[in-house]
Amino acid sequence: MSDYIPNHLLANVLLRLPFDSLLQSRRVSKSWRALIDSSDFIKIHLNKANQEANSPSGIKIIGLNQNNFYTLVLDLEADSSSITASAKQLNGPSDYSGSEVCLKGSCNGLLCLMYPDTDKIIFGNPWIQKSWELPSFPIEYHTRGGGFGADIWVMEDYEVDKSWTKLTSVTMPGWTFWSLTPLALSKNNRQLLLQIDGVKLVLHDLETKRISDLATRGDVSFVQSSCTCIGSLVTPFGTD
Numbered sequence: 001m002s003d004y005i006p007n008h009l010l011a012n013v014l015l016r017l018p019f020d021s022l023l024q025s026r027r028v029s030k031s032w033r034a035l036i037d038s039s040d041f042i043k044i045h046l047n048k049a050n051q052e053a054n055s056p057s058g059i060k061i062i063g064l065n066q067n068n069f070y071t072l073v074l075d076l077e078a079d080s081s082s083i084t085a086s087a088k089q090l091n092g093p094s095d096y097s098g099s100e101v102c103l104k105g106s107c108n109g110l111l112c113l114m115y116p117d118t119d120k121i122i123f124g125n126p127w128i129q130k131s132w133e134l135p136s137f138p139i140e141y142h143t144r145g146g147g148f149g150a151d152i153w154v155m156e157d158y159e160v161d162k163s164w165t166k167l168t169s170v171t172m173p174g175w176t177f178w179s180l181t182p183l184a185l186s187k188n189n190r191q192l193l194l195q196i197d198g199v200k201l202v203l204h205d206l207e208t209k210r211i212s213d214l215a216t217r218g219d220v221s222f223v224q225s226s227c228t229c230i231g232s233l234v235t236p237f238g239t240d
Contacts, residue, residue: 011041015048019231023127042233046108049230061085061183061201062111062126063226064103069126072201072216072226074184074193085201087218090126103225109232123236132236150180152192168192168206183228195226 005013014025014036022045026033035041053060061072069090104112113122124131150170157163170180181195192204193214201214 007035011035011044014041015045019049019127022233036233046230046232046234049109049232053228053230060229060231061226062103062106062229063087064101064113071229071231084215084217087216103227106227106229108234109230110234110236111227111229125232125234125236127231128233128235130235130237152182154185168204168209170194170204170211181227183226201226 010032014022014032017025022036026036061074063070063072070087071090072085072087074085100115100117102114102116104114106112109127110123110125113124114120115122119136121134122131123134152167152170153164154167155163156165167185178197179195182192183195183201184193185191190206192206194202194204194211196202202211203214204211
């Protein structure tokens, strides 16, 4: 089919597909795979994915549970009382996951994974099953921590320092936590999605100050770590 459609038209059609369908399209033919894996196509798709990620609708979270990655999609445009998440396991085993691995964050669809026991750091894209291990380097470090809660601030105007505004203060009497990470804010600016200790996902109501577990649908067990992400074709070692 691609032999009869100019590449620029075919690329325009493929860019409109849902990400899962785009990944499946790589299996149609060698010419389709070459087009989708080309650096120009990857850059255009990445820009599109980043633009869509700026919308509160369909915020995507990726979570790691032992040898399995999960995607968790939120609808933050819904009423504050009905925000839920649907979870789906990513197909295929991962060569760079394991029971002792921590998910440290993501950028442009690439995940940063760390093995605490060995200090090994790996960058990987679970959607295209490619990974790269960062060369080891000897660094000694020590950590200390403490506090009575967490203040969360937002920058209302991008790159304007004076626009920093305090959004909320989070305190949890009787509950000790090492880290608290804000992941997403609902469109009505009432529900804040928080990650506790890199594991637990909760909703913080900014009006009532109540904290509740995030309701989920599907097969999900976030027992290790999670972070916001986008689905991309970017490889951890540049273009093949």
